């Protein structure tokens with residue numbers, strides 16, 4: 105069974121189709137980049153997948169079920185949506201502790217994930233004092249708390265320095281090599297190149313191309329496709 109299965113997905117806001125006719129799968133063991141320019145429908149797709157928005161048509165399934173029908177969502181899917189929803193006066197450790205309580209996860213996961221994301225030295229500082237990259241790391245720590253099978257990450261590389269990028273790549277690689285599946289959205293081709301095995305390209309809400317990064321990169325088609333796409337859709341819709 106695919107870890108993630110998107111089939112004929114459409115999400116409309118009034119008469120505007122933010123996403124239409126999008127289908128792709130993410131298999132266990134793969135890191136898949138969801139690539140597209142601003143406004144292409146990446147975040148909308150992730151929101152529907154995570155049950156934060158209802159599909160207008162089609163389906164978005166995790167391990168064969170809509171998110172809302174998962175038996176144990178916190179241990180199945182970890183998500184990083186944006187680093188903005190943090191309580192600035194709380195420490196990173198406090199933030200993660202609150203999440204474990206809310207999700208019924210064991211409290212000792214907090215120290216584990218702080219270590220994995222390299223935030224142990226800053227764990228007791230207030231989130232207000234964190235840099236953008238540190239907030240991203242905290243967001244990833246939160247996504248990993250439930251030791252999930254699937255990670256869904258929206259622009260996870262945002263704010264990461266080169267060492268942070270390498271760390272992200274290695275963390276996601278290890279996660280996938282252990283059988284996990286990762287879907288990560290980004291509008292930056294170079295970022296997707298660094299971390300993903302496969303890529304799904306969206307443009308104006310539609311699927312443009314999908315395949316392994318090796319295949320698409322071999323004939324340089326990915327860069328051409330993406331440059332054409334970003335040139336054609338200058339400015340958002």
Ligand SMILES: Nc1ncnc2c1ncn2[C@@H]1O[C@H](COP(=O)(O)OP(=O)(O)OP(=O)(O)O)[C@@H](O)[C@H]1O
Pocket residue numbers: 117121122140141142143144145146147148149290291340341
């Ligand atoms: N709640 C909403 N109501 C109306 N339109 C929306 C809503 N959410 C998203 N849209 C529109 O849907 C389109 C796709 O937005 P989305 O956020 O999915 O793009 P994205 O690919 O994540 O872009 P970015 O790279 O800027 O994050 C945009 O035109 C956006 O304005």
Ligand SMILES: [Mg+2]
Pocket residue numbers: 146147148258
């Ligand atoms: Mg987005």
